[in-house]
Amino acid sequence: MTSGIKTTAWSALVALLFLAAWQWLPGWWGVPEFVLPNASKTWDELFRIHASERLLWHSGITALEVVIGFVLGAALGAAMGYALGLSPQIEAILSPYLLALQIAPKVAFAPLFVMWLGYTIYPKILVAILIVFFPVLINVLTAMRNLDADMINLARSFSATRLQVFFKVQCPATLPALFSGLRIASTLAVIGVVVGELVGGNMGLGYLLVFFEGQGNTAGVFVVIGALTAIGILAYYAVVIAENRVLHYLPSAERKST
Numbered sequence: 001m002t003s004g005i006k007t008t009a010w011s012a013l014v015a016l017l018f019l020a021a022w023q024w025l026p027g028w029w030g031v032p033e034f035v036l037p038n039a040s041k042t043w044d045e046l047f048r049i050h051a052s053e054r055l056l057w058h059s060g061i062t063a064l065e066v067v068i069g070f071v072l073g074a075a076l077g078a079a080m081g082y083a084l085g086l087s088p089q090i091e092a093i094l095s096p097y098l099l100a101l102q103i104a105p106k107v108a109f110a111p112l113f114v115m116w117l118g119y120t121i122y123p124k125i126l127v128a129i130l131i132v133f134f135p136v137l138i139n140v141l142t143a144m145r146n147l148d149a150d151m152i153n154l155a156r157s158f159s160a161t162r163l164q165v166f167f168k169v170q171c172p173a174t175l176p177a178l179f180s181g182l183r184i185a186s187t188l189a190v191i192g193v194v195v196g197e198l199v200g201g202n203m204g205l206g207y208l209l210v211f212f213e214g215q216g217n218t219a220g221v222f223v224v225i226g227a228l229t230a231i232g233i234l235a236y237y238a239v240v241i242a243e244n245r246v247l248h249y250l251p252s253a254e255r256k257s258t
Helices: 003-028 039-052 055-086 088-103 106-117 122-145 149-157 162-199 205-215 218-246 252-257
Strands: none
Touching: 003 039, 039 055, 039 218, 055 088, 055 122, 055 162, 055 205, 055 218, 088 122, 106 122, 106 162, 122 162, 149 162, 162 205, 162 218, 205 218
16 A cells, blocks of 8 residues: 555544544533534535525635635735845835734724725725735745845856846745745635625625524534635645646655745
8 A cells, every 4th residue: 555545544534533523422422512513413504504595605705705815915925025025125114014014913904994895895805915915925035035145146147137037046946935925825815804704794604604603503603614614725725736836846845845
C-alpha cells in the first residue's frame, strides 16, 4: 500500500470515528437534541433546508461574495505590496496608516458598511476585501524586502530596465510568498462575508445562520456551518491548484514551506 493510499485510509477512518461519535455519544450522555443534535438529525435537517429554505441559492450568494471579495482584496493587496516594496520612501510614508488600519478590528467595519450601502451584497464584499487585503500585502511586502540584492544587481549589470528587473527577477521570486498569502486569505474571505451577512443581511448563509439561531434550530445551524466550511475548503483548494500550476517548477516541499 502506497503512502498516499494509506494516508487516505487513515483520514477516512478518522472521519468515520467522528461521525460515529457524533451519532451515538450525545444520546448516551443524555445531551438534549436542542443542544447537540446527532448526525442523522442534522442530515435530515440538511434535506429539509434544501427543499424549503433554498439552501443552494443562499450558498451561491455567499460563494459569489467570497469570490469577488477574495479576488479584489488579493489584487489590491498584491498591488500595494509590490508598490511599497519597489519604493521604500512610499512605504515609510504609508506604513503608519496601514499599520493603524491593520490593527483596527476588521469586523467592526461591517456595521459602518451596512449603514453606508444598505442591505446589499456590497458591505459583505467590502468586509471580505478588507480582511483579505492585509495577509496578501504583508506576504508580498516581506518577500520584496528579503529579495537577494545580488540577483537584482546582476540583472542591472546586463542593462535590464526597472520593469525588466521587476518582471524577470522580483515578481517570480515573490510568487511563493504571494500564494502563501492567498492560501490564508482564501479562508479569511469566508469569515469576512459571514460577518457582513450576520450584521446586516437578508440573503446568504450568514442570514440563514441568524434565522436558525432565532428559531433555536441547532441542527440548522450545524448545516449552515457545514456549508460555510465546504465553501472555505473549495476556495482554499482552488488557490492550491492555481499555485501548483503557476509554481510547477518548484519542488513541492519548497512550495509548502512558504
